[in-house]
Amino acid sequence: MTSWLQLANKTAVVTGAASGIGSAVAKALVSERCHVVIADRDVSRLEEVAKSCSGMAAGSVVTAVECDVASESQVQSLFQNLPATSSPATVLINCAGITRDGWIGRMSVDQWQQVQDVNLLGTFLCCREFLAQPELQMPSKTSLDPPTEPLGGSIVNISSVVATQGNLGQVNYAASKGGVWSMTKALAREVAQRKIRVNCVLPGFVDTEMTQAVPDSVKEHVQKKIVFQQQFGQPDDIANLILFLASCHRSGYITGEAIECSGMISL
Template sequence: MEPRVTEDNLRMQGCAVVTGGARGIGRAVCESLASAGCNVAVNHSSAGSAQIAADFARSLEERFGVSARAFEADVSSFEAAASLLEDAACALGPVRVLVNNAGITKDGLMMRMKEEDFDRVIAVNLKGTYNCCRAALPGMVKARQGRIVNMSSVVGVFGNAGQANYAASKAGIIGLTKSLAREVASRNVTVNAVAPGFIDTDMTRAMSEKAREAALSRIASKRLGRPEDVANAVAFLASDAAGYITGQVIGVDGGISL
């Protein structure tokens, strides 16, 4: 399905960096931003996904007439995140949009959760968001133009048994978003978060049938969300149309939070 966001209703300028952009929600975000005329840096985290990311970047160029490149970087490393932002700017133009979408899960009940599993989820999901924000901000503040969209989750708002590490990381992203929004609003840089509910991705497909049915029973719209549902919200927050919106957490959850 093609994204519904077009140049007719969104105006993009410069380059957008999307972490974790090669698959799932990140992939749909890249498509929405490219369809709005934005050059896109597709971040992926490992050599194993390099070919997929490179092929996807080429398809964005062919389909939407923008410039797109794939960049490998583990955003849990500040040095790697800083290099990602610098390389993207050199290749595609000033970074005007940053979408912190990279995230992992290592689920387990707290009593059995390994310390390294807790630390790794925090390092990628929360510290990775800090790393990329910190690297992108100087250019955005200097230009007095920037949009940062951080990917949180309804789990960060309500919690979820067996996901203490993931929930903590996503709740931390909400606090980071609101605090950073206060710091840079006067520089015409907005910082918002999107909190997806249960979205039809590889992550939710790995759930047991019983768990999926339990999730569906809580969703008012009685369906899982699509990656495009989240991507459309991200693209709006990244556009000029959302210039007076900052420090907000937008739920894209089909009514599970009602």
């Protein structure tokens, strides 16, 4: 039976796949019979995700790769060494992200820079190397060979509702995620003729390790007073939206968009 999303046998790269939203996205793609390359700095947890994916769907190949998205050389290696059984990649999901919260008066340059390096620079590097794959290029106008159409593809970046509304103690995070949003719109224009779509998702409060570290009193306030659905989202809620955006068959006329998935939030 053909899935409604028609993602089977496509190759997807998912960063930040060792936990949270990235892990949920990886598993969801495997369930659609995608070949998935999962990347993260946390090798042990990444291998656990790969193990949990094994056997979910017949024929899917899951490859775990250690990668710090803030390292140019490691990101280049990630895309230059895609498994021969699954390359080229036509789907990229940029889930890698960190927080280093604090009031600006106490925030160090290192706290600022770490967040920019992972959240913004990392997204840029992964997009650049994904787009550098030869199969995704426009045919050369000077070549004597018959022109071939680029494969096309889909990039989904993870921004945040904090990018649009701000949040106390998160000037570094808000700036990085605002940058991801703006970069998404600019990049979508740049690669549209190559049949590549670029969108971003703006999650609200999602039940991941990042939010579990928040004090219970704060979480209770958020659920009852800030999120109108009065509950945190689950990683699968975000993963389902990402799969829709990854599918050229179901969201092929959507690009350059930032779609909020927050249970209706008012920060």
